[in-house]
Amino acid sequence: xxxxxxxxxxxxxxxxxxxxxxxxxxxxxxxxxxxxxxxxxxxxxxxxxxxxxxxxxxxxxxxxxxxxxxxxxxxxxxxxxxxxxxxxxxxxxxxxxxxxxxxxxxxxxxxxxxxxxxxxxxxxxxxxxxxxxxxxxxxxxxxxxxxxxxxxxxxxxxxxxxxxxxxxxxxxxxxxxxxxxxxxxxxxxxxxxxxxxxxxxxxxxxxxxxxxxxxxxxxxxxxxxxxxxxxxxxxxxxxxxxxxxxxxxxxxxxxxxxxxxxxxxxxxxxxxxxxxxxxxx
Amino acid sequence: xxxxxxxxxxxxxxxxxxxxxxxxxxxxxxxxxxxxxxxxxxxxxxxxxxxxxxxxxxxxxxxxxxxxxxxxxxxxxxxxxxxxxxxxxxxxxxxxxxxxxxxxxxxxxxxxxxxxxxxxxxxxxxxxxxxxxxxxxxxxxxxxxxxxxxxxxxxxxxxxxxxxxxxxxxxxxxxxxxxxxxxxxxxxxxxxxxxxxxxxxxxxxxxxxxxxxxxxxxxxxxxxxxxxxxxxxxxxxxxxxxxxxxxxxxxxxxxxxxxxxxxxxxxxxxxxxxxxxxxxxxxxxxxxxxxxxxxxxxxxxxxxxxxxxxxxxxxxxxxxxxxxxxxxxxxxxxxxxxxxxxxxx
Numbered sequence: 187x188x189x190x191x192x193x194x195x196x197x198x199x200x201x202x203x204x205x206x207x208x209x210x211x212x213x214x215x216x217x218x219x220x221x222x223x224x225x226x227x228x229x230x231x232x233x234x235x236x237x238x239x240x241x242x243x244x245x246x247x248x249x250x251x252x253x254x255x256x257x258x259x260x261x262x263x264x265x266x267x268x269x270x271x272x273x274x275x276x277x278x279x280x281x282x283x284x285x286x287x288x289x290x291x292x293x294x295x296x297x298x299x300x301x302x303x304x305x306x307x308x309x310x311x312x313x314x315x316x317x318x319x320x321x322x323x324x325x326x327x328x329x330x331x332x333x334x335x336x337x338x339x340x341x342x343x344x345x346x347x348x349x350x351x352x353x354x355x356x357x358x359x360x361x362x363x364x365x366x367x368x369x370x371x372x373x374x375x376x377x378x379x380x381x382x383x384x385x386x387x388x389x390x391x392x393x394x395x396x397x398x399x400x401x402x403x404x405x406x407x408x409x410x411x412x413x414x415x416x417x418x419x420x421x422x423x424x425x426x427x428x429x430x431x432x433x434x435x436x437x438x439x440x441x442x443x444x445x446x447x448x449x450x451x452x453x454x455x456x457x458x459x460x461x462x463x464x465x466x467x
Numbered sequence: 468x469x470x471x472x473x474x475x476x477x478x479x480x481x482x483x484x485x486x487x488x489x490x491x492x493x494x495x496x497x498x499x500x501x502x503x504x505x506x507x508x509x510x511x512x513x514x515x516x517x518x519x520x521x522x523x524x525x526x527x528x529x530x531x532x533x534x535x536x537x538x539x540x541x542x543x544x545x546x547x548x549x550x551x552x553x554x555x556x557x558x559x560x561x562x563x564x565x566x567x568x569x570x571x572x573x574x575x576x577x578x579x580x581x582x583x584x585x586x587x588x589x590x591x592x593x594x595x596x597x598x599x600x601x602x603x604x605x606x607x608x609x610x611x612x613x614x615x616x617x618x619x620x621x622x623x624x625x626x627x628x629x630x631x632x633x634x635x636x637x638x639x640x641x642x643x644x645x646x647x648x649x650x651x652x653x654x655x656x657x658x659x660x661x662x663x664x665x666x667x668x669x670x671x672x673x674x675x676x677x678x679x680x681x682x683x684x685x686x687x688x689x690x691x692x693x694x695x696x697x698x699x700x701x702x703x704x705x706x707x708x709x710x711x712x713x714x715x716x717x718x719x720x721x722x723x724x725x726x727x728x729x730x731x732x733x734x735x736x737x738x739x740x741x742x743x744x745x746x747x748x749x750x751x752x753x754x755x756x757x758x759x760x761x762x763x764x765x766x767x768x769x770x771x772x773x774x775x776x777x778x779x780x781x782x783x784x785x786x787x788x789x790x791x792x793x794x795x796x797x798x799x800x801x802x803x804x805x806x807x808x809x810x811x812x
Contacts, residue, residue: 311591317560318567325565349557
């Protein structure tokens with residue numbers, strides 16, 4: 187992993203900022219993108235890739251790696267930013283985002299991008315695949331973890347709950363599910379489309395070790411990830427991360443429809459400027 | 468026009484004499500004709516024997532181990548068997564995950580549930596990533612009298628358009644056993660239709676025959692008719708050909724157990740022989756299965772023999788007793804003979 191210019195590792199806050207910055211730069215290439223989700227999930231990705239995950243940037247398919255599944259294919263812009271920041275992908279490819287023949291298509295696919303473990307996008311797939319990979323790692327006596335990053339909208343998919351039941355039935359203590367609860371989906375607030383609350387109760391009832399944290403609070407995320415990894419009980423773990431769409435760019439945060447947030451051509455530069463003013467050390 | 472025999476559900480039915488009752492066929496065993504040799508659970512035993520030399524082979528089922536013969540494997544290798552419960556979507560997804568970790572999972576359920584309920588998961592989690600998962604499914608086509616909820620009359624149509632997926636429809640116990648080995652040796656996703664339980668056997672009479680993935684093989688030749696068949700309809704065609712021969716009609720049989728990729732070259736070679744009526748026969752809807760696959764191959768290559776299709780009608784089929792249903796819907800041996808003679812007139 188990279189160190190700063192002075193040889194000191196950047197803070198997680200700075201990593202998150204870098205992920206936001208890279209996401210916005212990718213959005214600016216395409217003049218569109220799921221930037222609201224990327225800005226919202228940046229802190230979770232920073233803690234994932236620069237605190238929790240065990241991986242080798244120069245060998246994305248290293249057998250001993252923790253597997254990080256992006257069930258929400260449309261969050262690809264955010265994961266690309268994290269993979270660029272982690273130097274799994276070279277920095278210069280950022281400007282190919284969403285262009286023809288790019289390795290960074292708008293929806294994440296395993297066959298296109300190093301570090302993209304699965305083809306997400308058809309929602310409700312990641313957790314089930316994670317169950318199989320977790321079973322597979324156990325068969326191989328691997329101590330690696332499987333992470334599945336999913337959204338609150340995916341909680342509406344029945345397959346999510348099949349997988350949730352299966353994971354606890356098979357006592358998959360090597361499986362950590364991250365739920366991005368931003369309360370937004372295509373047609374409006376998730377809780378108004380198909381309400382999944384009370385969510386902690388549901389996961390607990392399904393046999394999961396459940397935590398719910400502010401997904402934009404890095405300290406809280408670090409504590410939750412540590413606890414999820416260090417827990418001894420033979421059960422899968424879920425961290426429900428309450429996030430703010432468009433976090434870090436206040437004029438976008440204020441927008442009502444944020445699933446596919448409308449950003450005017452001139453606003454990409456403005457958003458980058460606003461972010462620049464909030465750059466951590 | 469419908470082939471259904473059903474009258475109104477408001478009309479009471481009167482019981483028939485006990486010795487005339489035709490009972491609902493739930494089991495594939497009722498497929499075997501009187502006196503035909505059978506073999507027990509050919510898929511389960513083949514998988515068990517394969518697993519002895521291949522540690523990567525795993526078994527998964529969605530609460531249908533006993534009904535897909537996977538229990539034979541599960542009893543021999545309990546630590547390599549996953550009972551996934553009545554949850555086809557996670558079974559398929561988990562099989563994908565296991566394949567990503569280097570294993571070769573065989574996932575079993577009924578054909579209706581794989582094709583209709585787990586389609587998106589087979590498509591995106593397995594086929595798109597070209598994962599080495601084998602999906603082996605019971606009750607293909609019309610092999611149960613339970614009605615449309617269990618009759619997979621559309622599975623081939625559903626799966627044929629899925630890229631990367633190999634589709635196999637074996638004929639009998641021998642074919643099923645040999646196909647299991649071939650499918651395991653193939654690196655990539657496969658959908659295989661399964662005959663289970665006491666499975667009839669006929670292909671042992673054809674000494675040169677061995678199942679080969681992607682290959683259609685001529686089981687007998689004849690100058691009047693060429694049947695192109697898959698699944699148990701190959702057995703029906705073999706029986707029909709014997710009977711037709713007694714009436715002076717010589718029928719050849721090209722058995723094509725791999726539905727995709729179809730063996731275009733062999734099919735074209737045999738269909739170019741002039742003066743024969745080509746009849747496809749399949750245990751599947753006439754829409755989207757072997758018949759239409761053969762027809763499009765012929766059309767694309769400008770080979771246009773007289774052509775007819777034997778298959779299930781485009782309708783939801785009746786519940787009831789299989790021998791009656793097979794006759795009613797045109798896929799019994801007698802129905803094959805009847806239709807062939809009518810078309811030759």
